[in-house]
Amino acid sequence: MTDRLGVVVSGSLESGVEVKLDGTVSVEDMAVGRYVTIEGQRQRFFGMITDIELGVIDPRFTLTPPDVSDPFVSEVLSGTSTYGILHVLPMLTISGDVANLIEGPQPVKTVPSHFSVVNLASQADVELVFGGEDEKRFYVGTPLDMETKICLDLPELVKRSNGIFGKSGTGKTFLTRILLIGMLQKSAAVNLIFDMHNEYGWAGTSEGGRSVKALKQLFPSKVAVFTLDEESSRRRKVSTDFVVRIGYDEIEPEDMSLLRQTLNLTEPAVEAIYELRRRFGKNWLQQAADMSDSDETRQLIKDMDIHESTFQNLRRGLATINRMPFIAPQAPDNAVTRILEYLDRGINVVLEFGRYTDIIAYILVANLLTRRIYARYRERMEKSMAEDSAKPTPLVITIEEAHRFLNPEVAARTIFGTIAREMRKYNVTLLVIDQRPSGIDAEVMSQMGTKITCLLDNERDVDSVLAGVSGKSALKSVLSRLESKQQALIFGHAVPMPVVIQTREYGSPQSYKEFLTAGKAEGGKQAEKDIEELWG
């Protein structure tokens, strides 16, 4: 397919080039987000259509429109007096020069010369840019109106924190599930998923209410489901591997300070928590909760320099925590150790929240576990650096409702803020899922390697997702015109240029088969490689 569209007539590197459409090409056949190649004199450019415009040679055409009901007149005028203009953002050069052959497509540093011919990109061109499926690249979807597979380089992807954004109901969860499967098969990283709505472990539901298989059903040997709510899991017939209980003594003041907003605690109340910790040690929560309303207590808090009203405020907050059924005075087992055990064996862990979809529970548990896991990773990483031994398996932590953890007020304090900023130094990265990206701290957003975004229509959300991307205004028009389902814009570290994809199918028996076979083929290759290494 080398359909000629027109010629380049003007433009700049900053704002993209303008292409005058040939008379034979209808503007109505064009689509924003589609790929084109531009045959420059020395280089071939690969770009994306970002806007489509109508032009007339004489402004009087717009004032007294000609009679286009006559096919002859409309045919004569189209392409001459009235014409279409494409705005194309050149992104890459794909010419056959040395740099391109060795390193693949290069970012553009210039624009094509005047009247360079513009063609629709062929399948081969798209494949050249996005690569075919192999042991590292995972097929996530197809470009608009094309059959070519768009593949993400997953080992590259998990080196940095990534984000999946989109309005509610645009397919974030499906996309995440696909991506998690990809990571599980091809990235050599393990996942820890804080699964607020029980969608990733065993089964999820599609928008139409149909049940779809989730990770554990597809890859039983590679996924473990942990749960906070045994009863709910049992009702949903999920085979769980571990029931997470959190002891009072495991909750630290840092875990509470993150909940300040959600629990409606005052600043002094948070200070008081640290004071209580100093006073009572590890068991502070139990002790504080047990304090009766007596003179003795009053004296005690007075000694600690805590104001009466502050203490009441704190007690209300602690009571909310205490009411959570998965918080027990003594935890039977250490959840962190168990999670790490699984992760070390290369088994991905999905933590289901069951009925406790309350955001307080989610923030508390996610933050508490992550802090400890991160600390262990950090220890091991430092140790491995010192001893030059094997580094721990890269870990990707998936969190939903990320703006609650990463909003500007708390991002500096939470562990997630730290992970997002420090990136891969300690082999831990985030996969952030959120519907209000504008609520996420700008610094954290700027550190994300790859962003995958479904439809967003709030101006602030769009701005925050696209902040700092070249060709932002052009991408903005692409982003706001995504279909509300199964379409996503991917840009950043793991793709050579921004790309709009139709996400691959998930949920039919055929799609499960495809996911499984992709994994098997890879496993087979790995086995072959192992054998080769073993026998030299």
Added chain:
Amino acid sequence: MRPINSSLIGRVGEIIEASTAGFTAQCYELYELPPLGSLVKTKDGELDIYGIVYHATTGSLEPGRRPIARGKDEATEAAIYQSSPQLSKLLRSEFSALVVGHRAGDSVKQYLPPGPARIHGFVHQCSADEIKEFGRSLAFLNMLVSAHLPVAVDEIVPATLRLMSQSQEDPRGFLVAAGKELAVMLGGQFNQLRAILGRLK
């Protein structure tokens, strides 16, 4: 519009006035004029000079002597000529053509020949094949559009193209291509373009 048929192809007149840009010819027979916009040619040695008929007149042979009405007692128009046979000798038909190209050897050039046509040169109507060959290029349209003629360009151009399209294999395709050429040429003259396109159908 008279169709170009074999009976008309042949000599239509003789040049009585010539300049670089055009020539005027007198018809051998009264009223035997080539149609407006038709392609005619005349020989100048090795050269064939092509012209497009843009104007025609029929009038008295002597400039100062105007014809008078004679049909008061005649029943039909033809009867006037029958009863006064000298009339066809006292009146004459003339037409003017704009030079739009020439043929030197095998190739048709759509630009002016080095010199004007010769007086008494014979003027022929072009055959369908010649018209088809000439119509391969539309560069002559520019000469036609930019010439200052006594008849409006809005009339000449459509008349020429309509006639020329009849000799093409794909008449509509030819008209569309010519229309596009005109749309570019007359980019700033919206009304003229509209008038021409309206007459092309």
